[in-house]
Amino acid sequence: MSGILTDAELVSRALTGSDAAFSRLVERHQAAVRGFLRRALGGGWAEADDVAQDAFLAAWRSLRSLKDPAGVRPWLCGIAWRKAQDRIRSSRRGAARDSVWLETVDTPAGVSHEDRLSMAAAMAELPPDVRACVALCLADGWSHGEASAALGLPLGTVKSHVARGRARLLKALGGSDDA
Amino acid sequence: MTPEQKLQALFAAETPPARDYAFQAQVAQRIALRRAWMTVAALVPWGVAAVAILWALIPVVGPLGEDIAALVPAAGMLAGAAVSAGAALWLSRRFSAA
Numbered sequence: 001m002s003g004i005l006t007d008a009e010l011v012s013r014a015l016t017g018s019d020a021a022f023s024r025l026v027e028r029h030q031a032a033v034r035g036f037l038r039r040a041l042g043g044g045w046a047e048a049d050d051v052a053q054d055a056f057l058a059a060w061r062s063l064r065s066l067k068d069p070a071g072v073r074p075w076l077c078g079i080a081w082r083k084a085q086d087r088i089r090s091s092r093r094g095a096a097r098d099s100v101w102l103e104t105v106d107t108p109a110g111v112s113h114e115d116r117l118s119m120a121a122a123m124a125e126l127p128p129d130v131r132a133c134v135a136l137c138l139a140d141g142w143s144h145g146e147a148s149a150a151l152g153l154p155l156g157t158v159k160s161h162v163a164r165g166r167a168r169l170l171k172a173l174g175g176s177d178d179a
Numbered sequence: 180m181t182p183e184q185k186l187q188a189l190f191a192a193e194t195p196p197a198r199d200y201a202f203q204a205q206v207a208q209r210i211a212l213r214r215a216w217m218t219v220a221a222l223v224p225w226g227v228a229a230v231a232i233l234w235a236l237i238p239v240v241g242p243l244g245e246d247i248a249a250l251v252p253a254a255g256m257l258a259g260a261a262v263s264a265g266a267a268l269w270l271s272r273r274f275s276a277a
Contacts (some may be wrong), residue, residue: 026206027198034195034202045193048200056206057213108188110180119189139190140241166186175182 008069015063022063026056029073032140035081039085039135042124051087055080074150081132088128115173122172126165131145133158134165218270 005013005024013021033055037048058079066075107116122129129151136147137158144162148155180188195202240247247254 019207022210026203030202030206031195031197031201034199038193038195039190040198052202053206053209054206057209059240060196060210061213097267106192107191111185111188116189138186139191139193169186170182173185 006070007072011063011066011069011072013168014060022060024070025041029076030056032073033076036077036132036135037080038141039123040128041138042083042120043133047087051083054082055083057124058083074146076089077136078150078152080105084132085128119169122169126168129153129157130161130165133161134169137162138169 005021007025007028010021010025010028014025030052033050034045034052037051037055038045041048041051051120055076059076062079066072068075075081107113123134126134131148132151133153136142136150137144142150144155147153147162148158151158
């Protein structure tokens with residue numbers, strides 16, 4: 001199978017029973033889904049990967065419900081978001097446990113460990129909906145409309161969530177209140 | 180670095196690698212497991228139907244019991260072999276769909 005197949009073609013093949021085609025979709029979109037979940041869940045990366053696996057399994061089961069085969073990524077992130085919401089509701093973890101995994105992560109050049117901790121704390125304090133909007137629009141560069149469709153939130157809500165989340169994160173990293 | 184640059188750097192640090200074969204293998208393994216369970220579940224109705232048919236045939240086959248009794252061992256072996264072969268063929272086709 002060549003690497004130039006479109007998402008729609010891969011979906012079409014997966015619907016006929018091709019596990020190889022679905023694996024190709026996983027390969028193509030795993031980074032986006034896992035990155036989104038790492039930021040939206042705010043916990044350890046292992047938990048985010050676990051939810052991502054659940055999301056891909058759910059996607060495999062409900063592939064026929066995909067209305068727009070070319071829009072696989074927003075559809076996958078929507079499924080991942082619903083799985084993440086279930087996980088957030090079912091496991092309210094302590095902040096101390098949440099911050100332990102940060103010790104194992106490399107800090108980017110030019111950013112202090114304190115900045116990383118401040119950022120993690122600020123993300124953890126954001127409501128889940130706001131975190132999800134921030135993760136998609138600020139971290140991954142999605143448009144407000146795309147995030148609105150994937151998360152099932154009104155466009156205006158997404159815009160206000162992104163603005164509010166951005167201001168809080170920048171403030172935690174040393175910016176002003178109106179950043 | 181400005182707070183905006185720090186924000187982008189921290190977001191970028193959380194991005195997983197573009198390819199992660201271990202993750203893909205774990206997803207594939209879970210899909211294979213789910214497919215196997217679905218296959219087993221799909222066989223259940225056929226098993227129920229076979230039992231119902233055999234039960235319905237008891238009044239017909241019962242009076243012939245003594246004559247058939249002599250053929251039961253051989254018929255059982257043949258039926259078992261046929262079922263095994265059919266199941267193996269069906270399962271191999273199903274799992275070679277990829």
